[in-house]
Amino acid sequence: MEAISDVYTVPHEHLDLCATIGQIAREKIAPRSAEIDERAEYPWDVRKLLAEQDILGLPFPIEYGGTGTGTLMLNMAVEEIAKVDASCALILMVQELGTLPIQLFGSEELKERFLPRCATGEWSPAFALSEPEAGSDPGGMQTSAVKDGDEWVITGTKNWISNLGIADFYICFAVTDRENRRMTAFVVEADRQGFSVGKLEHKLGIRASPTGQPVFDGVRVPDANVIGEVGKGLSVALATLERTRLGAAAQAVGIAQGATDYAVAYARERRQFGKPINEFQGISFKLADMEIRTAAARELLYKACAMADRGEPGRGKYSSMAKVFCSDTAMAVTVEAVQVLGGYGYVKEYPLERMMRDAKITQIYEGTNEIQRLVISRALK
Numbered sequence: 078m079e080a081i082s083d084v085y086t087v088p089h090e091h092l093d094l095c096a097t098i099g100q101i102a103r104e105k106i107a108p109r110s111a112e113i114d115e116r117a118e119y120p121w122d123v124r125k126l127l128a129e130q131d132i133l134g135l136p137f138p139i140e141y142g143g144t145g146t147g148t149l150m151l152n153m154a155v156e157e158i159a160k161v162d163a164s165c166a167l168i169l170m171v172q173e174l175g176t177l178p179i180q181l182f183g184s185e186e187l188k189e190r191f192l193p194r195c196a197t198g199e200w201s202p203a204f205a206l207s208e209p210e211a212g213s214d215p216g217g218m219q220t221s222a223v224k225d226g227d228e229w230v231i232t233g234t235k236n237w238i239s240n241l242g243i244a245d246f247y248i249c250f251a252v253t254d255r256e257n258r259r260m261t262a263f264v265v266e267a268d269r270q271g272f273s274v275g276k277l278e279h280k281l282g283i284r285a286s287p288t289g290q291p292v293f294d295g296v297r298v299p300d301a302n303v304i305g306e307v308g309k310g311l312s313v314a315l316a317t318l319e320r321t322r323l324g325a326a327a328q329a330v331g332i333a334q335g336a337t338d339y340a341v342a343y344a345r346e347r348r349q350f351g352k353p354i355n356e357f358q359g360i361s362f363k364l365a366d367m368e369i370r371t372a373a374a375r376e377l378l379y380k381a382c383a384m385a386d387r388g389e390p391g392r393g394k395y396s397s398m399a400k401v402f403c404s405d406t407a408m409a410v411t412v413e414a415v416q417v418l419g420g421y422g423y424v425k426e427y428p429l430e431r432m433m434r435d436a437k438i439t440q441i442y443e444g445t446n447e448i449q450r451l452v453i454s455r456a457l458k
């Protein structure tokens with residue numbers, strides 16, 4: 078049996094900052110949400126706002142221009158933004174996903190070259206691991222990198238990459254030793270010759286975040302753009318995802334809480350059979366269950382974040398457990414929230430159908446929930 082690990086406390090400064098971020102989200106982001114979803118339009122204005130408010134500095138240590146406030150604070154911020162808009166929360170999540178490989182494994186030169194300009198929000202990254210034939214199993218990767226003097230030549234097409242066409246650079250994983258199935262992580266700047274933006278997807282949810290296929294056609298990068306050791310790219314990817322899947326969990330908790338809050342307020346006002354619908358037990362118990370599940374998901378998320386901040390053993394399992402539980406919660410809660418609104422839940426005039434569509438991705442990306450269950454079950458042996 079596993080020993081019970083330490084609990085967590087949320088510092089007052091975190092709570093204050095969260096309240097401020099929540100207010101910004103409600104006042105400045107929420108009014109844009111329906112429109113950017115409908116148009117599937119990357120919200121540059123929101124990105125600028127998050128940069129101006131230093132929110133994009135949350136994933137970074139102080140020495141590289143960030144806030145140095147850690148994983149729990151970062152994910153509390155993701156949650157606050159996702160309460161009103163999951164696509165906009167993803168702007169902050171990708172800021173971590175696409176720079177954590179450099180933060181964890183990069184040379185000092187790479188850190189200085191890329192991190193400060195991401196911490197200010199001037200630059201934005203992308204994380205390019207998945208491919209058309211290699212999703213859950215990165216071992217099936219086709220993209221390759223071949224050494225030529227003191228440069229590497231990268232060739233291949235990635236798939237499902239968030240921030241496509243927006244990113245200033247891509248963390249590209251490529252096979253460097255096919256016989257031994259070894260890959261390496263590279264930084265590829267978007268203005269390098271041979272790089273192009275391929276097909277963009279039309280998606281069910283998170284429509285304001287562009288997703289698609291970056292194409293690397295003989296792109297040359299210097300040796301200095303290798304992240305960590307040659308041949309150790311899989312470790313770079315796995316260590317990154319272990320931490321960043323907490324972002325997907327936080328996004329899910331935010332969506333679930335946003336949907337619950339909206340449904341609670343609606344049920345207070347909507348009258349049928351001469352009284353507010355929240356006086357029918359069929360509705361009030363639904364709302365209670367939504368609140369319970371969301372609160373339980375948040376506790377698991379915050380504990381997993383605190384374990385990550387402390388570098389505690391077992392944090393990987395907790396990160397996977399939080400990701401599964403929070404995303405399954407977001408899906409279940411948003412389906413119920415739509416039901417509380419009846420027909421009004423089903424139309425675009427109200428935000429709940431968008432929240433339900435946005436919730437689905439949290440069960441898929443950052444490693445599907447099936448893969449997380451595989452990881453968790455292996456950790457039990």
Ligand SMILES: Cc1cc2nc3c(=O)[nH]c(=O)nc-3n(C[C@H](O)[C@H](O)[C@H](O)COP(=O)(O)OP(=O)(O)OC[C@H]3O[C@@H](n4cnc5c(N)ncnc54)[C@H](O)[C@@H]3O)c2cc1C
Pocket residue numbers: 203204205206207209211212213214236237238239240280283288438441442443444445446447448451
């Ligand atoms: C909107 C969006 C944004 C994304 N952003 C990024 C990004 O920025 N960077 C990036 O690299 N990737 C990104 N992804 C890719 C995402 O991580 C993959 O979609 C995911 O890892 C699953 O891969 P796949 O889609 O190829 O599904 P597959 O791997 O083909 O899986 C199909 C189904 O089989 C199941 N399955 C597979 N293997 C097993 C197994 N061993 N046991 C049980 N079930 C299994 C899966 O759980 C899934 O249900 C994004 C995807 C989407 C849709």
